[in-house]
Amino acid sequence: MYPVLHIYPDKIKHNAKNLKKLCDKKDVKITGVTKVVSGNLDVAKAMVDAGITSLGDSRIQNIINMKKNDIDAEFMLLRIPMKSELELVVDYVDIVMVSELKTVEWLNDIAKEKNKVQDIIYMVDVGDLREGVWYENAVDEIICAQKYSNIFLKGIGTNLGCFGGVLPSIDNMNILLEIRNEIEEILNRKLEIISGGNTAALPLIENGTLPKGINHFRLGESIICGTDVTNDRIVPGNRQDTVILEAQIIELKEKPSVPMGEIGFDAFGRKPVFEDKGKRLKAILAIGEQDISPDGLIPLDNKIEVLHSSSDHTIVDLTDSDNIYNLGDTIQFKMSYGCLLKAITSKYVEKTIEK
Numbered sequence: 497m498y499p500v501l502h503i504y505p506d507k508i509k510h511n512a513k514n515l516k517k518l519c520d521k522k523d524v525k526i527t528g529v530t531k532v533v534s535g536n537l538d539v540a541k542a543m544v545d546a547g548i549t550s551l552g553d554s555r556i557q558n559i560i561n562m563k564k565n566d567i568d569a570e571f572m573l574l575r576i577p578m579k580s581e582l583e584l585v586v587d588y589v590d591i592v593m594v595s596e597l598k599t600v601e602w603l604n605d606i607a608k609e610k611n612k613v614q615d616i617i618y619m620v621d622v623g624d625l626r627e628g629v630w631y632e633n634a635v636d637e638i639i640c641a642q643k644y645s646n647i648f649l650k651g652i653g654t655n656l657g658c659f660g661g662v663l664p665s666i667d668n669m670n671i672l673l674e675i676r677n678e679i680e681e682i683l684n685r686k687l688e689i690i691s692g693g694n695t696a697a698l699p700l701i702e703n704g705t706l707p708k709g710i711n712h713f714r715l716g717e718s719i720i721c722g723t724d725v726t727n728d729r730i731v732p733g734n735r736q737d738t739v740i741l742e743a744q745i746i747e748l749k750e751k752p753s754v755p756m757g758e759i760g761f762d763a764f765g766r767k768p769v770f771e772d773k774g775k776r777l778k779a780i781l782a783i784g785e786q787d788i789s790p791d792g793l794i795p796l797d798n799k800i801e802v803l804h805s806s807s808d809h810t811i812v813d814l815t816d817s818d819n820i821y822n823l824g825d826t827i828q829f830k831m832s833y834g835c836l837l838k839a840i841t842s843k844y845v846e847k848t849i850e851k
């Protein structure tokens with residue numbers, strides 16, 4: 497039954513291999529990030545087949561599922577953990593990102609009980625204003641995280657481009673490296689992982705400006721979607737047709753382009769705007785805001801225009817298309833990162849693996 501997401505692991509593997517080659521040249525290790533496909537096992541396997549030995553996800557449920565299904569990798573929890581999931585973290589997560597000393601203390605207590613040592617990466621905020629200790633206080637706080645018997649400070653990291661949209665730069669990477677230097681001096685040992693970022697940081701590798709010493713990237717969007725939304729570009733050498741959404745036409749009629757009557761707000765409190773193009777051939781697809789974001793739908797037939805969605809309906813304008821569509825036909829789309837995230841998460845969207 498439609499809608500269907502067609503997932504192409506071989507294309508994702510191609511993308512992963514391409515980025516591994518790029519990162520290998522600069523001695524940057526990759527953690528492949530599976531969260532945009534909810535830790536889909538075939539996608540995880542594709543990354544591992546491409547030679548990636550570390551996988552990361554923001555949801556512990558996805559990590560547990562991958563582990564239980566024998567995905568052969570080291571697992572990193574990317575979202576700083578909730579108190580209520582720490583027990584699972586110690587049981588299932590190889591490396592967890594943290595930004596609170598209290599969390600480290602709780603983790604230590606649990607790890608001690610279980611006779612384990614929990615590896616952590618302490619996050620530093622170098623300007624994007626999402627997770628991490630503010631860089632000015634980083635050294636003092638991170639040194640404290642080191643004093644627990646069952647915690648091992650494996651490295652430090654930063655995340656950019658996600659909340660503030662701050663672009664990774666030589667300057668903000670150097671802030672992280674200065675903090676590394678101070679910590680290494682105080683601890684009198686090397687930190688293994690200096691995690692410089694996500695997809696948004698790839699241009700620094702491509703143009704050869706990534707400061708030496710940043711040795712780890714966490715890559716999701718660039719591998720799975722082949723895009724880099726923060727820098728508004730596609731990733732050189734990577735494919736964007738890795739996941740295709742197919743939805744079915746449930747109504748096909750000519751209708752005016754402007755609604756009739758006084759315009760209030762739509763189902764989501766938005767005020768729609770309309771351009772009068774006369775009568776248009778329009779299709780209603782059986783998919784909606786519950787499953788996608790209409791802004792993120794990119795029709796493979798590029799003469800189709802996506803107009804609007806409500807919870808369960810999406811309306812597209814077929815007038816300019818060179819193809820003939822009938823009731824019951826389907827329309828295919830590529831998707832933005834955000835749209836794919838919704839589609840993968842919707843239980844109403846079937847997922848199929850295409851060989």
Ligand SMILES: *Cc1c(COP(=O)(O)O)cnc(C)c1O
Pocket residue numbers: 529531554574575655693694695696714715716717718
């Ligand atoms: C999602 C996430 C990533 C991956 O980001 P992409 O832009 O998809 O490459 C990396 N690090 C953290 C902390 C994340 O939450």
